[in-house]
Amino acid sequence: MSETHAVVLFGHGARDPEWARPMRRTRDHLRAQAPRLRVELAFLEFMAPTLDEAIAALARDGIRRITVVPMFIAQGGHLKSDVPRLVAAARALHPDCEITLALAVGEADGVIAAMADYALGCSVASRD
Template sequence: MSEAHAVVLFGHGARDPEWARPMQRTRDHLRAQAPGLRVELAFLEFMAPTLEEVIDTLVRDGIRHIAVVPMFIAQGGHLKSDLPKLVDAARARHAGSEITLAPAVGEADGVVAAMADYALGFGGVSSD
């Protein structure tokens, strides 16, 4: 199982559990698209599990290729400072693992286009 892969969808977290619903839906969609891929959620604060807990569990389960995908619209302070420190600490704890960090999901061209199309729909304008 040493070649197993996982994706961790990382979010800020909130006190209201409903806040995580879009991340849960994204996780479920990704699991349906790639049934052999392990997909987990992790949060910076207010919610569990933490990124540290998720990565430690994945490695304990034999997964050595882990991609952390920040479910943020843009690279703010948490993604420029806090998240790289968490990922570096995980890399130090699990030197035999490959832990990669993606840019904020909101900066991907496809996501930007989807958000623009969504907004156009509310503006009464079609992108067609």
């Protein structure tokens, strides 16, 4: 990855700022794994920055490849309608940027396997 590429971890947002703790931990972990990759957070509602604000800041900083990773468990209503509209609007505002929308993180095979492993570990621990 180069310094002209960024990942935006995009979540729903919540009124409680502690809700974003797992997203901040994921961002920090990703930054540690790929120090040259720009990693930012963005939120649909209740928290800042919004997706359009995060993408605008990245574009101002010269980032030309942006991957939006929805930090959602599944492709629900927001991801089927709201998020594609937001990404399309960002593409129109920043035609010099390649903006890619990934599947919801919870749809990835590795994440599903990790959730199953976690649930299994919980069930085993509860028998002890």
